[in-house]
Amino acid sequence: MKSREIGNLGEQTVSDYLVKNGYEILNRNFTVKGGEIDIIAKKNDTVCFVEVKTRKHGSLTSGEEALTVAKRKHIICAAERYIKTLSYVPHCRFDVAVVEMKDEKVMKLKYYVNAFDNSN
Secondary structure, eight states, X not given: OOHHHHHHHHHHHHHHHHHHTTOEXXXXXXXXXXXXXXXXXXXTTEEEEEEEEEEETXXXXXXXXXXXXXXXXXXXXXXXXXXXXXXXXXXXXXXXXEEXXXXXXXXXXXXXXXXXXXXX
């Protein structure tokens, strides 16, 4: 599998997980100049900006380690732009999902609620 295909499979896995757990998917791959958000979901009154990190089993860098300060800033920038498209200011949080794959199959999904914020 190519890296984009692996990423797509990870994002679909997380989307399915979110829907199964009562979230509504509002947008996928929301892209603006300066940033991108993999999944924007809503549960109750909270809008969740979800970064998905998909890794092959045994990768040198974990999904958690791949979420650098610079990457978080890009996600926050994109989230701010997304919020400006709404007619209200929702309660928001930033979640991270790490998907581990082996032999083109999803082996593990770790979901971090409120993994980071915009204070740094």
